[in-house]
Amino acid sequence: MLSFILRRILLMIPTLLVVSVISFIIIEAPPGDFMDAYVDQLLQQQEAIDPAEIDSLRLRYGLDAPSYVRYFRWLGNILQGDLGRSLEWNQPVAKLITARLPWSLAISVASFIFAYALAIPIGLYSATRQYSIGDYIFTLIGFIGLATPNFLLALLILWYYFVATGNVAVGLFSEEYLVAPWSFARVIDLLKHLWLPAVVVGTAGTAGLIRVMRANLLDELERPYVMVARSKGLSEGKLLFKYPFRIAMNPVASTIGWTLPTLVNGELLASLVLGLPTIAPLFVGALLSQDMFLAGSVVMILSSLTLVGTLFSDIVLAWLDPRIRGAI
Amino acid sequence: MTQAPLLLSVDNLATHFFSQEGILEAVDGVSFDIHAGEALGIAGESGCGKSVTAQSILRIVPKNGKIVTGEISLIQNGETVDLVQLDDRGQEIRQIRGGEIAMVFQEPMAAFSMVYTIGNQITEVIRLHQECSQDEARERAIEMLQRVGMPQPEVTIDAYPFALSGGMRQRAMIAMALSCHPALLIADEPTTAVDVTIQAQVLELMKDLQRDMGMALIVITHDLAVISELCDRVMIMYLGKDVESAPADVIFRDPKHPYTVGLLRSVPELGEGHSQELDPISGSVPSPYRRPTGCPFHTRCPEFIPDVCDVHMPPQIELGAGHRVRCHLYVQD
Ligand SMILES: Nc1ncnc2c1ncn2[C@@H]1O[C@H](COP(=O)(O)OP(=O)(O)O)[C@@H](O)[C@H]1O
Ligand code: SF4
Ligand SMILES: [Mg+2]
Numbered sequence: 001m002l003s004f005i006l007r008r009i010l011l012m013i014p015t016l017l018v019v020s021v022i023s024f025i026i027i028e029a030p031p032g033d034f035m036d037a038y039v040d041q042l043l044q045q046q047e048a049i050d051p052a053e054i055d056s057l058r059l060r061y062g063l064d065a066p067s068y069v070r071y072f073r074w075l076g077n078i079l080q081g082d083l084g085r086s087l088e089w090n091q092p093v094a095k096l097i098t099a100r101l102p103w104s105l106a107i108s109v110a111s112f113i114f115a116y117a118l119a120i121p122i123g124l125y126s127a128t129r130q131y132s133i134g135d136y137i138f139t140l141i142g143f144i145g146l147a148t149p150n151f152l153l154a155l156l157i158l159w160y161y162f163v164a165t166g167n168v169a170v171g172l173f174s175e176e177y178l179v180a181p182w183s184f185a186r187v188i189d190l191l192k193h194l195w196l197p198a199v200v201v202g203t204a205g206t207a208g209l210i211r212v213m214r215a216n217l218l219d220e221l222e223r224p225y226v227m228v229a230r231s232k233g234l235s236e237g238k239l240l241f242k243y244p245f246r247i248a249m250n251p252v253a254s255t256i257g258w259t260l261p262t263l264v265n266g267e268l269l270a271s272l273v274l275g276l277p278t279i280a281p282l283f284v285g286a287l288l289s290q291d292m293f294l295a296g297s298v299v300m301i302l303s304s305l306t307l308v309g310t311l312f313s314d315i316v317l318a319w320l321d322p323r324i325r326g327a328i
Numbered sequence: 329m330t331q332a333p334l335l336l337s338v339d340n341l342a343t344h345f346f347s348q349e350g351i352l353e354a355v356d357g358v359s360f361d362i363h364a365g366e367a368l369g370i371a372g373e374s375g376c377g378k379s380v381t382a383q384s385i386l387r388i389v390p391k392n393g394k395i396v397t398g399e400i401s402l403i404q405n406g407e408t409v410d411l412v413q414l415d416d417r418g419q420e421i422r423q424i425r426g427g428e429i430a431m432v433f434q435e436p437m438a439a440f441s442m443v444y445t446i447g448n449q450i451t452e453v454i455r456l457h458q459e460c461s462q463d464e465a466r467e468r469a470i471e472m473l474q475r476v477g478m479p480q481p482e483v484t485i486d487a488y489p490f491a492l493s494g495g496m497r498q499r500a501m502i503a504m505a506l507s508c509h510p511a512l513l514i515a516d517e518p519t520t521a522v523d524v525t526i527q528a529q530v531l532e533l534m535k536d537l538q539r540d541m542g543m544a545l546i547v548i549t550h551d552l553a554v555i556s557e558l559c560d561r562v563m564i565m566y567l568g569k570d571v572e573s574a575p576a577d578v579i580f581r582d583p584k585h586p587y588t589v590g591l592l593r594s595v596p597e598l599g600e601g602h603s604q605e606l607d608p609i610s611g612s613v614p615s616p617y618r619r620p621t622g623c624p625f626h627t628r629c630p631e632f633i634p635d636v637c638d639v640h641m642p643p644q645i646e647l648g649a650g651h652r653v654r655c656h657l658y659v660q661d
Pocket of ligand 1: 345374377379390392
């Protein structure tokens with residue numbers, strides 16, 4: 001198992017390099033360079049421009065070097081935690097991202113827990129009582145959940161929130177905790193706010209997960225090994241969890257890695273509507289204003305986190321199914 | 329036949345499957361007895377209801393199927409239990425499964441879960457039926473693996489089923505079934521999934537174990553050679569019906585039912601007078617959803633009597649000691 005994890009981590013390195021190249025290409029994609037953008041900015045502010053000074057700046061930042069040189073320099077900076085500077089915000093990109101990433105991760109994790117906590121028991125129920133009234137009801141609710149756009153759900157919740165509290169923005173903290181230092185009460189306050197975006201972001205995924213869980217389990221329940229386990233005198237409950245459930249979890253577990261990127265989709269609307277300080281609105285802003293260091297870095301970081309997510313998936317899978325341990 | 333006590337008595341068992349296509353009468357009126365220590369062979373072409381008969385005894389018929397009539401009496405220590413009357417999820421039947429009656433399944437590949445070691449799956453059944461610690465259960469599992477001829481049992485016990493060869497997997501399966509010393513072992517096509525050399529070894533093993541452990545055995549097969557090797561009695565099935573049953577030597581020497589005659593002719597070396605010519609039964613088994621009227625075999629029977637065989641279901645006739653047949657060619661004397 002340990003050698004599996006090691007091999008798997010080694011395999012991540014080339015993938016990470018590919019990701020970094022793509023991120024760099026994104027950063028370099030707009031015509032002109034950082035300096036052209038800077039010049040534009042100065043022009044807009046109607047300030048005087050000294051072409052000589054611009055050229056010397058270019059030299060200083062190494063912008064005249066060939067792109068592969070600039071790539072390695074950029075990569076070196078990243079490894080030292082320097083992601084470049086956001087023109088739009090006039091702040092280091094690293095600072096912007098670290099300020100928001102934890103909230104995105106918190107929402108991801110919360111919606112993940114929400115989705116799985118709901119989907120696994122419901123999937124289990126539906127599969128073991130296929131075609132029962134309960135199964136039909138959950139299927140119906142599931143389809144409604146699948147069909148409801150996230151933003152609509154967010155708006156509905158926002159409206160409800162407004163009616164209930166009179167506040168417009170939901171945010172992640174109550175006012176008194178907004179800038180307070182961390183404390184137990186602040187964590188509780190965060191959790192009280194977190195469930196809303198978690199529900200908004202997680203609902204569509206939950207419905208999908210229920211379908212997957214139910215279908216997998218129905219498949220597995222038909223397998224000969226289930227009849228064998230039954231023939232040994234195992235009770236239905238023990239049998240279900242020990243044998244088919246564990247296998248049925250495989251495809252569910254393999255989706256863990258993909259939760260993060262799909263969450264960015266879901267999170268974006270939820271964050272915009274609910275007014276949350278997360279990565280997604282930052283990313284969209286960066287794309288709109290061609291703030292490429294910021295955009296490229298967000299891509300880089302989300303992709304890396306996705307890779308970490310798939311690593312985690314694979315470890316869970318390998319734990320669930322010993323056949324996978326030897327496969328990589 | 330010695331007078332060993334009766335162990336299991338199946339009487340007029342019928343198990344049907346219900347689906348959109350209609351009702352499938354997988355087992356339709358089957359009766360047989362097994363005495364302690366006896367070996368019964370159930371033979372017939374694929375799809376005639378052999379496996380479903382076994383599943384009915386253990387009450388593990390898939391949930392779209394149901395035992396519609398019949399009694400399955402298990403007699404132990406002078407007490408008789410009708411397994412058909414038990415709750416199929418209840419405590420009582422669960423103690424019988426794996427404990428009193430164990431089963432070896434057709435496909436050792438699919439019969440083990442691939443995500444647990446065979447040791448895990450064997451100790452599970454031991455701890456379910458015997459009071460013992462995990463360590464003791466492991467000891468017993470290793471002993472059992474040793475007994476079925478598993479090479480290096482202390483090592484293989486921790487192997488995952490996918491890492492074993494087909495023959496070893498079948499041995500592990502037999503070890504698992506025997507680990508609680510059942511009074512009756514049902515082996516459903518124990519040798520179909522393994523290659524020929526292993527087949528002989530597995531048969532030899534089953535014979536030895538049955539003799540040593542004094543248990544009764546039901547061997548399900550479509551291969552009559554397996555039956556001649558192992559069994560005291562034989563029941564021949566066709567389309568869910570027990571068309572003929574008799575002591576093994578009687579069946580091979582003097583088969584009565586035209587289907588049995590056909591089956592024997594289609595087996596090299598076993599047929600009457602050791603005829604070299606392989607002579608498979610003409611035609612194919614009718615769809616189980618459209619059972620022929622009258623005798624189920626009449627669409628293929630060379631002895632077919634018009635207006636009798638296709639109209640009336642032949643009753644079961646007793647021809648001699650323990651020799652019963654369902655065919656209009658014979659009459660009760
Ligand atoms: N789970 C099931 N659902 C529907 N039909 C089944 C099921 N299991 C077996 N059958 C049908 O019952 C009949 C007898 O099957 P089986 O006992 O497995 O035959 P065999 O003699 O080859 O073991 C076949 O027609 C088969 O298609
Ligand atoms: S009853 Fe008639 S059709 Fe059936 S086996 Fe006997 S002779 Fe053949
Ligand atoms: Mg079968």
